[in-house]
Amino acid sequence: MAVITKITTQQKNKDRFNIFMDYGKGEEYAFSVDSDVLVRFHLKKGLEIDEFSIQEIQYQDDIRKAYNLAVNYLARRMRSEKEIKDYLIQKEVEEPIINEVLHKLASQKYINDEEYAFSFVRTQINTTDKGPDLISMELKERGINEAFIKQAIAEYPKEDQVEKAIKVSEKLFKKSTKESERIVKQKAEQLLLRKGYPFEVIHIALDEAAMDKELDEEMEAIKYQGEKAHRKYSKYSGFEYEQKMKQALYRKGFSMELIEKFLGEIEKS
Numbered sequence: 302m303a304v305i306t307k308i309t310t311q312q313k314n315k316d317r318f319n320i321f322m323d324y325g326k327g328e329e330y331a332f333s334v335d336s337d338v339l340v341r342f343h344l345k346k347g348l349e350i351d352e353f354s355i356q357e358i359q360y361q362d363d364i365r366k367a368y369n370l371a372v373n374y375l376a377r378r379m380r381s382e383k384e385i386k387d388y389l390i391q392k393e394v395e396e397p398i399i400n401e402v403l404h405k406l407a408s409q410k411y412i413n414d415e416e417y418a419f420s421f422v423r424t425q426i427n428t429t430d431k432g433p434d435l436i437s438m439e440l441k442e443r444g445i446n447e448a449f450i451k452q453a454i455a456e457y458p459k460e461d462q463v464e465k466a467i468k469v470s471e472k473l474f475k476k477s478t479k480e481s482e483r484i485v486k487q488k489a490e491q492l493l494l495r496k497g498y499p500f501e502v503i504h505i506a507l508d509e510a511a512m513d514k515e516l517d518e519e520m521e522a523i524k525y526q527g528e529k530a531h532r533k534y535s536k537y538s539g540f541e542y543e544q545k546m547k548q549a550l551y552r553k554g555f556s557m558e559l560i561e562k563f564l565g566e567i568e569k570s
Contacts, residue, residue, distance in 0.1 A: 302349045303331070308339075320344065334358060335365040360398075367394045367402045372411070381417050382407070383444025418445045418453035426457055430469050433457050435497025459502060466498050466506035474510070478518070479525040483554030519555070523563045526553045531567070 306328045307321040318339050322331040334344065338361050342354075350358075370392055371385050380388075382403055389399045406412045418440055425436045433454050440450045470489040477485040486507055493503045530549040534542055543564060550560045 302351055303355070305344060305346055305348045305350065308344065308346060318344075322350075331355070332359055332362075334362045335369070338362045338365055363395075364398050364401045364405075367392075367398050368405060370394070371402050371406060375406075375411055379417050379420055380412065381414055381443040381445055382412050385412060386444075414445050415449045415452070417443075418449040419456065421445075422453040422456055426461065430465050430496060432462060432466070432493065432496050432498030432502065434499060435495075438497065462498060462502045463505050463509070466493050466502055467510045469493060469496065470506055470510040479522050481522055481526070481554030482519060485554075487554070519559060520563070523550060523553075523555050523559055526550060526555070527563050527567070 303322045303324045305320060306323050309319045309321070311317045311319060311333065316336045317333050318336065319333050320331045321328050323329075332355070334342075338344075338358060341361070342358050344358070367389055371389060374380060374385065374388050385403060385406065386399055389402065394402075403412070421440060421443075422436055425431050425439075436457070437450050437454055440453070441447075445453075469492060473489050473492060474485055477488065480488075489507060489510075490503055493506065498506070527546070527550060530546055534545045534549070537545055546564060547557070547560055550563070551557065555563075
């Protein structure tokens with residue numbers, strides 16, 4: 302049996318205490334504990350402790366240290382169970398201790414994956430232009446189960462998805478003055494897919510979005526693209542030049558009618 306000979310407060314952390322013991326060879330530093338562990342095990346000067354008790358005290362202190370890490374991590378924002386687990390693994394906490402911490406946090410309602418899913422979806426709806434598929438994927442990455450994801454995503458109605466998708470499309474359209482209407486719509490579709498909108502919502506949004514270019518706007522776009530193509534193919538002449546210009550502008554999404562009109566203007570000039 303060993304005897305506690307002295308307990309001192311750590312200078313840099315007033316919630317931790319250094320335990321000094323005599324194992325029969327005089328006083329020496331033994332270990333440190335959190336204030337919670339100190340109180341729970343009634344540690345005090347003169348207390349006799351066997352080796353098994355020392356191991357249990359140190360194990361419980363390891364749990365307490367990991368718990369404090371988790372609580373501090375949670376203080377920044379809500380976290381899923383997987384996020385807490387991954388964080389503690391990163392901090393090199395052993396799995397049995399992680400499981401103890403997760404159980405305690407859940408019992409204290411500090412973590413709740415169902416509530417987390419609903420909160421996450423609401424935040425994404427209010428602060429981002431992400432679609433439901435991307436939000437669902439991000440929840441899955443955070444370890445949320447499919448049932449909770451499905452329930453939470455139901456809070457994101459199709460009408461709201463369409464409204465957001467329209468705004469994303471129109472914003473892209475306004476920035477794409479030098480591209481054809483068809484190319485802009487293709488880019489909008491690709492962008493909405495990357496942002497996690499389902500095809501049904503994308504098609505509705507692109508139909509409803511104000512993305513139709515006036516003829517003069519389309520002419521401005523083809524002039525810009527046409528001048529770039531002309532610089533590239535000006536070394537050619539006649540039929541070969543005309544074919545290369547037509548192919549280049551058609552790939553850029555312009556109608557053959559508009560291409561013919563543009564080439565006619567070039568020929569006149």
